[in-house]
Amino acid sequence: xxxxxxxxxxxxxxxxxxxxxxxxxxxxxxxxxxxxxxxxxxxxxxxxxxxxxxxxxxxxxxxxxxxxxxxxxxxxxxxxxxxxxxxxxxxxxxxxxxxxxxxxxxxxxxxxxxxxxxxxxxxxxxxxxxxxxxxxxxxxxxxxxxxxxxxxxxxxxxxxxxxxxxxxxxxxxxxxxxxxxxxxxxxxxxxxxxxxxxxxxxxxxxxxxxxxxxxxxxxxxxxxxxxxxxxxxxxxxxxxxxxxxxxxxxxxxxxxxxxxxxxxxxxxxxxxxx
Numbered sequence: 001x002x003x004x005x006x007x008x009x010x011x012x013x014x015x016x017x018x019x020x021x022x023x024x025x026x027x028x029x030x031x032x033x034x035x036x037x038x039x040x041x042x043x044x045x046x047x048x049x050x051x052x053x054x055x056x057x058x059x060x061x062x063x064x065x066x067x068x069x070x071x072x073x074x075x076x077x078x079x080x081x082x083x084x085x086x087x088x089x090x091x092x093x094x095x096x097x098x099x100x101x102x103x104x105x106x107x108x109x110x111x112x113x114x115x116x117x118x119x120x121x122x123x124x125x126x127x128x129x130x131x132x133x134x135x136x137x138x139x140x141x142x143x144x145x146x147x148x149x150x151x152x153x154x155x156x157x158x159x160x161x162x163x164x165x166x167x168x169x170x171x172x173x174x175x176x177x178x179x180x181x182x183x184x185x186x187x188x189x190x191x192x193x194x195x196x197x198x199x200x201x202x203x204x205x206x207x208x209x210x211x212x213x214x215x216x217x218x219x220x221x222x223x224x225x226x227x228x229x230x231x232x233x234x235x236x237x238x239x240x241x242x243x244x245x246x247x248x249x250x251x252x253x254x255x256x257x258x259x260x261x262x263x264x265x266x267x268x269x270x271x272x273x274x
Contacts, residue, residue, distance in 0.1 A: 012103035023077040026101035030113035040069035072271035091141035095220040117234035119208040130230035151223035183208030187215035196240040
């Protein structure tokens with residue numbers, strides 16, 4: 001953690017020198033879901049490459065832009081593209097943008113991802129609200145010396161996903177006549193997808209969907225005192241007994257087809273947040 005606070009301050013200072021907006025809601029847009037940012041009004045866009053101490057995404061469908069603006073009357077900042085452990089980045093690098101969002105004044109973090117559905121009740125393209133997670137990544141972003149300015153040494157994880165926000169989101173979905181489900185997310189390192197036996201194991205331990213991101217960001221958000229809301233778009237079905245080879249282009253296609261529904265849902269949700 002040595003120097004982390006100084007790096008955060010440097011990134012925050014640079015962003016404030018370029019952007020007047022004071023966001024209270026931060027959004028991390030997952031694989032194939034970046035076009036939500038097109039619905040943001042009064043936009044100001046910064047490339048990750050110009051922000052001190054930000055690394056760059058190396059994955060298709062992660063453009064690497066920080067978008068500031070409004071959704072309704074809410075000031076927001078959205079990440080078009082995130083960083084992953086499998087890209088070779090450290091957990092501190094992956095979660096650095098969450099720290100910066102906190103420094104900018106963000107109070108609520110919305111995380112989204114494209115994930116594999118192991119629950120047989122989940123259909124392709126469905127939106128699933130994350131109500132808990134299982135962390136199977138081999139490292140933790142809080143490992144190392146703790147800086148008490150950033151959060152307490154042992155943050156409680158009994159409610160990583162804010163129950164009041166989940167209830168509000170369910171109401172927003174109902175108002176938009178969008179069917180949503182709830183489930184437990186598990187995070188693995190990737191980049192390979194799982195075997196049938198691994199999917200069977202993940203299902204046995206209580207996971208409904210699987211991804212290669214999100215959980216480190218949520219851990220850091222909880223450490224920083226942010227309220228968190230998360231969603232997974234089911235982009236491939238990972239049922240062990242009927243498993244088929246994954247196709248990245250098909251996964252991206254399903255994510256993009258789900259975007260209008262997700263954008264409508266999130267916009268209604270954000271406008272309702274108090």
